[in-house]
Amino acid sequence: MFHLALKMLMGDRAKYIMLVGGLTFSALLMTQQTAVFQGLLSWTTSHLRNMRAPLWVVEAHVDYANETKPLRDTDVNRVRSVKGVDFAVPMYQGILKARAFDGSDKQVMIIGLHGATLFGRPPQMLAGNLETLRLPNTVVIDELGVQRLSAGRKKPIGLGDTFEINDREARVVGICRTERHFFGYPYVFTSYDQALQYAPRQRKMLSLILASPKPGVTPAEAARRISAETGLKAYTSDEFAKVTVAYIWKNTGIPMSFMTTIILGFIVGVAVSGQTFYSFVLENLRHLGALKAMGASTWTLARMLLLQAFTAGFIGYGMGVGITAAFGYAVLPGGQPPFVLEASSLIRTAVAIVVICFFAALLGIRKVAKLEPAVVFRG
Amino acid sequence: MKPESKSAVTASGVTKSFGVGDSRTVALKGTDFHAAEGELHLVVGPSGCGKTTLLSVVAGTLKWDAGDIQVLGTKLNGLSPSEITAFRGEHIGFIFQQFNLIPTLSCVENVSVPLLLNGTKRAAAERKAAELLELVGLGDKGRKRPTELSGGQQQRVAIARALSHEPRLLICDEPTSALDSETGHQIMDLLSTAARSPGRCVIIVTHDPRIYGYADRITAMEDGRLKHVLAGDPLKQFVQSHR
Ligand SMILES: Nc1ncnc2c1ncn2[C@@H]1O[C@H](COP(=O)(O)OP(=O)(O)OP(=O)(O)O)[C@@H](O)[C@H]1O
Ligand SMILES: [Mg+2]
Numbered sequence: 184m185f186h187l188a189l190k191m192l193m194g195d196r197a198k199y200i201m202l203v204g205g206l207t208f209s210a211l212l213m214t215q216q217t218a219v220f221q222g223l224l225s226w227t228t229s230h231l232r233n234m235r236a237p238l239w240v241v242e243a244h245v246d247y248a249n250e251t252k253p254l255r256d257t258d259v260n261r262v263r264s265v266k267g268v269d270f271a272v273p274m275y276q277g278i279l280k281a282r283a284f285d286g287s288d289k290q291v292m293i294i295g296l297h298g299a300t301l302f303g304r305p306p307q308m309l310a311g312n313l314e315t316l317r318l319p320n321t322v323v324i325d326e327l328g329v330q331r332l333s334a335g336r337k338k339p340i341g342l343g344d345t346f347e348i349n350d351r352e353a354r355v356v357g358i359c360r361t362e363r364h365f366f367g368y369p370y371v372f373t374s375y376d377q378a379l380q381y382a383p384r385q386r387k388m389l390s391l392i393l394a395s396p397k398p399g400v401t402p403a404e405a406a407r408r409i410s411a412e413t414g415l416k417a418y419t420s421d422e423f424a425k426v427t428v429a430y431i432w433k434n435t436g437i438p439m440s441f442m443t444t445i446i447l448g449f450i451v452g453v454a455v456s457g458q459t460f461y462s463f464v465l466e467n468l469r470h471l472g473a474l475k476a477m478g479a480s481t482w483t484l485a486r487m488l489l490l491q492a493f494t495a496g497f498i499g500y501g502m503g504v505g506i507t508a509a510f511g512y513a514v515l516p517g518g519q520p521p522f523v524l525e526a527s528s529l530i531r532t533a534v535a536i537v538v539i540c541f542f543a544a545l546l547g548i549r550k551v552a553k554l555e556p557a558v559v560f561r562g
Numbered sequence: 563m564k565p566e567s568k569s570a571v572t573a574s575g576v577t578k579s580f581g582v583g584d585s586r587t588v589a590l591k592g593t594d595f596h597a598a599e600g601e602l603h604l605v606v607g608p609s610g611c612g613k614t615t616l617l618s619v620v621a622g623t624l625k626w627d628a629g630d631i632q633v634l635g636t637k638l639n640g641l642s643p644s645e646i647t648a649f650r651g652e653h654i655g656f657i658f659q660q661f662n663l664i665p666t667l668s669c670v671e672n673v674s675v676p677l678l679l680n681g682t683k684r685a686a687a688e689r690k691a692a693e694l695l696e697l698v699g700l701g702d703k704g705r706k707r708p709t710e711l712s713g714g715q716q717q718r719v720a721i722a723r724a725l726s727h728e729p730r731l732l733i734c735d736e737p738t739s740a741l742d743s744e745t746g747h748q749i750m751d752l753l754s755t756a757a758r759s760p761g762r763c764v765i766i767v768t769h770d771p772r773i774y775g776y777a778d779r780i781t782a783m784e785d786g787r788l789k790h791v792l793a794g795d796p797l798k799q800f801v802q803s804h805r
Contacts, residue, residue: 184678187664187671194666473662476623478651478679480644556650557624559662560614560735 184479188487189494191470195463199495202459206499207506209452209539210532213445214507217528220441222521227431228424229362233370234294234303236393237402240271240409240417245391247430248423249365251276253387254415261413262392267405271394272297275378278368282347285335291328292368293348295378303393305372311342311357316374322348323357328369348381363518452539456499457546460492464547469559476556481548488547489540496540500533567598569632570731570763571620576629578615589615591786592629599730602754602764602776607783613767614735616783620765621654621733622646634730651679655724657753659736661716663708669695669719670704676727687726694722697756714745721752732757734766738773750776771804 193199230248231239240262242252262271275295280288296303296316304313305323315321324332324340332346333339340346345354348371361370373381379388394417396405402419409417418426432438464471471484511522573595579588589612597603605613618624620631622638631638634653638646655676656662663672673691678684695704698718700711708716717737724732737753738746754776757764766773774780780797782789792800 184675186684187667187675187678190671191664191666467664469660469662470664473656473658473664474675474679475647476621476650476656477676478647478654480647483679555624557618559656559658560618560623 184483185487185490188490191467192463192491192494195466198459198463198466202456202463202495203499203502205455205459206452206496206536206539207502209448209456210500210503210536211506212448212451212503213532213535214504214524214528215510216441216444216448217531218507218511218522218524219520220438220445221523221525221528223437223441224428224431225523226363226365226521227427229364231420231424231427233305233361233364234274234393235306235420236303237396237420238268238271238394238406238409238417239420239423240392240394240413240415242391243414243416245416246434247427249427251390253385254389254392255387256389258389258413258415259392262394262409262415262417265405265409265412267397267400267408269395269397270300270302271392272300272302273375273389274303274391274393275375275382275388276390277378277382278366279348279381281332281353281371282350283332283334284340284346287334289331289334290368291324291331291348291371292364292366293378293381294370294372295375295382296372297393298374298376301374302395305359305361305370307360309358309360311355313357313359313372315356316372316377318356319377320352320354321356321373321377322353323359323372324355325359325361325370327361327363328371329358331369349383351381353381363521449535449539452536453542456492456495456539457543460495460543461546461550463491464488464550468550468554471551472554472556472558475551475554476559481552484551485544485548488551489544492540492544492547493537496536500536504529504532567600569596570599570601570634571595571597571765572630572632573616573620574630576616576619576626576631578612578619578624578626589786590619590626590629593783593786594788595620595781596791597763597765597779597781599763600758600760601778602758602766604774604777604780605765605767605783606769606774606780607789609769611783612786613783617733617735617765617767621656621731622650651676652727653730655727655729655732657717657720657724657732657734657737659740661708661713661720661740663716663719663723665707665709668705668707669700669711669722672708672719673723673726676723676729680727682727691722691726694726695719697725698722698752712745713741714748717741717745717749718752721749721757725757730762732762732764734764736768736770737766738768738770743772746770746773774801774804777801 245252259273277293278290279293281291329339345352396402406417406419511524514522575592576590577592578590607613619626670688670691673694674687677687692704695701698721738749750773779793781791
């Protein structure tokens with residue numbers, strides 16, 4: 184009987200396409216928007232992965248990873264003297280104006296790394312040598328920097344080429360790979376002392392302190408001690424990522440607007456699929472009544488409807504997720520929009536589609552359960 | 563009719579009303595009805611007298627209010643709804659005025675439905691269905707959809723479907739009234755030959771005097787009650803008078 188149920192479903196081309204289309208659209212909207220949202224969230228913490236420090240010490244009022252409030256120079260030593268801290272180094276971080284070859288200004292994220300250790304170094308060098316940063320007026324830029332600062336050049340900017348940061352010369356001695364920063368600025372790495380040369384003079388220039396715990400001390404324990412003893416705020420990398428994501432959830436409209444789209448996807452799924460399937464059942468009510476007269480139990484008919492709804496759901500889910508994955512493959516190399524497709528979001532979408540199909544089938548089953556088989560005798 | 567023939571359907575004092583209050587209609591007002599195995603039994607009467615309602619009730623597709631109904635030796639009064647459904651599926655075949663074939667399925671698939679509902683495997687059901695289509699003269703139309711056939715051909719598919727699981731009771735409501743006279747006679751020929759067997763009772767509700775001649779017995783109804791039953795010579799006279 185069940186092969187006939189599938190034939191009945193697919194035989195009604197228009198409704199079948201509408202049903203699968205609605206479910207596809209719904210699954211697509213839910214997974215794709217979740218993936219872009221997760222991608223965007225991953226950007227908010229990319230800074231932490233680009234610097235890879237176990238401990239981040241910031242001013243007490245800093246709320247999330249991409250915010251800086253300057254510290255006193257003496258704070259570095261205060262952190263160093265906390266028990267359980269192996270070492271602590273200063274870091275400068277600021278957005279400055281760089282001048283490309285064609286004279287246009289580009290905003291860049293300057294990272295000043297502690298000169299002796301270069302701690303907080305980018306994860307992957309593509310060309311040149313990071314150690315060369317110890318020479319004056321040298322910088323290492325990332326691929327986005329290459330792209331932006333090449334404006335007006337015949338060849339892309341490379342090793343040995345120069346540009347200006349705040350009217351001072353910067354010579355490229357390395358190219359590195361970074362994860363894109365939430366604010367979208369290219370990274371320009373230099374030494375801490377050099378960064379102070381580039382940056383406009385202010386009373387306090389220290390942005391934050393990167394530190395590492397002594398062997399045998401967990402980062403969490405070290406962070407707790409630093410916070411307690413210095414009055415600064417110390418986070419492990421994971422903690423900082425968590426508070427950053429929490430901050431985005433609480434203080435920006437971003438999650439809300441994505442949620443709205445995702446919920447809309449669900450509602451469209453429920454409405455279109457529920458409505459289409461229900462009208463499919465209504466249209467077939469005479470035939471379902473005839474089957475009932477011929478001895479099909481309500482339970483048999485219910486299973487037929489469930490099979491029909493879930494078949495459409497399965498195909499719609501597959502197509503929606505497939506299109507999302509294709510979208511991901513298309514945009515990932517370009518890095519924009521951000522895209523992180525997690526197994527958990529595939530499962531969430533699957534659950535949503537199951538709920539939609541169950542709801543749609545239930546509408547039909549209610550109708551069929553109440554159906555008197557004698558209707559088939561009426562004209 | 564031989565007096566010793568066994569009863570297929572016995573209904574006594576059946577009442578059925580629809581709706582409540584002002585809109586209440588009493589369709590059956592204590593009807594008696596009797597049909598025997600092996601006979602082709604027509605139920606006739608003016609529009610609205612309760613023919614379809616009686617048929618729905620004895621077929622177990624409609625709940626009734628009072629009275630006793632016994633079909634093929636089983637008292638329907640004592641069965642639960644799911645038992646009645648299973649009973650229908652096993653023992654009763656249906657033919658409707660509007661054919662009620664499923665348009666998205668092929669003729670073979672339509673005919674196989676009662677067999678599948680009775681647990682026959684797909685391959686065997688389709689083989690049997692093809693045989694039955696052959697029997698009703700549509701052996702070459704098995705892969706076609708019902709909508710590609712004429713009304714008379716569709717009704718023949720419906721007859722094949724109704725016979726596929728070899729039911730002992732065949733219930734037909736106005737099987738010829740959607741068809742022209744010529745086609746109606748072809749359908750009645752089929753019903754009075756292929757559909758008949760010694761153990762099977764065929765009950766046909768009709769408005770159509772042209773088919774009275776096919777009957778072994780006629781039950782006439784009026785206003786929710788049995789008016790009279792005709793067989794033998796009185797039946798012949800009745801048929802003559804409607805020529
Ligand atoms: N489902 C229903 N709801 C309300 N009233 C009904 C229903 N079914 C039948 N009736 C009423 O019951 C009465 C008998 O109807 P029924 O269909 O049995 O008559 P019939 O003899 O088959 O008529 P026809 O020859 O026109 O088919 C009619 O008055 C009809 O309006
Ligand atoms: Mg009727």
